[in-house]
Amino acid sequence: MSEIKIIIVDDHALMRAGLKSLLANQSDILVIGEAESGDAALLLIETAKPDIVLLDISMHGMNGLECLTSIKQRSPDIKVILLTMHEDISYLRQGFAAGAMGYVLKKAADDVLYHAIRTVFAGEVYIQSSMAQSLLTECKEPQPPIASPNTKPLSAQENKVLTLIALGYSNAEIAQQLMVSARTIETYKYRIMEKLQAKKRSDLVKYAIEQGIIVK
Structure with a gap:
């Protein structure tokens, strides 16, 4: 397995030292x-x-979101994980709109950060589960379909499932988030694809982006 090369950006020396020590325990x-x-x-x-760049949001001078924008303009292929104390959905949305691929709280357990790094390195989006739940609360009302006049509106629960599918969660992970069985999630997925006339997962991601449910 190839090593994942990381840069840590934080204006607190103790935080940088702690993260460096934490990540030194991982061989990859x-x-x-x-x-x-x-x-x-x-x-x-x-x-x-x-x-990957692990980037704090709240820094003196250029803040993390401004830095993120500059990183993506100069080096669009570099992946960025926002590592922050902010449990505010607006920061999450701003971060992903600017090009972040991960959002992890500083108080998260060690294995959460490890998983976030490996997930983002693999090219998938990672949002810590507690923040994902906050995002789901904004999906109470079904969104009107825009892909085709023949598509049907989604229910509130179908919107939640769609959001998590688009964010890269597996059926088992979605089932755990919504406290239902994996088979139930598979049924929801089938209904969503039928309603949106989608043939593959990428069609669902495209729809979610077009609806503003997630950002590209």
Whole structure:
């Protein structure tokens, strides 16, 4: 397995040191640099070429969201995970709109961060489960279909399932989130695809993006 090259960006030295020590325990994750500011991070990224940047939102000077925007403009292939204390859905939405692929709270357990890094490295979106639940609360009302005049509106529960499918969760993970069986989720998935006239998962992701349920 190839090593996942990481840069840590946080204006607190103790946080950087703690994260570096934490990640050193994982044989497939290698911290190749750290920065205490957005400006320093941009310079480091140009030379170090990391796979993933762990980026704090609240920093002095250039904040994390501004830094994220600059990273994606300069190096669009580099993946960014926002590692933050903010449990605010608006920060999550702003981060993903700017190009983040992960959102993890600083108080999260070690294995949550490990899983987030590996998930994002694999090209999938990762949102910590507690934040995903907050996102789901915004999916109470069914959205009008726009893909075709022949599509049918989704129920509130179908919208929740669609959101989690589009975010890359497996049937088992969705079942755990919504406290139902995996077979029930498979049934929901079938109904959603039938209503939206979708043939594959990528069609559902495209629909979710078009509806503004998730951001690209």
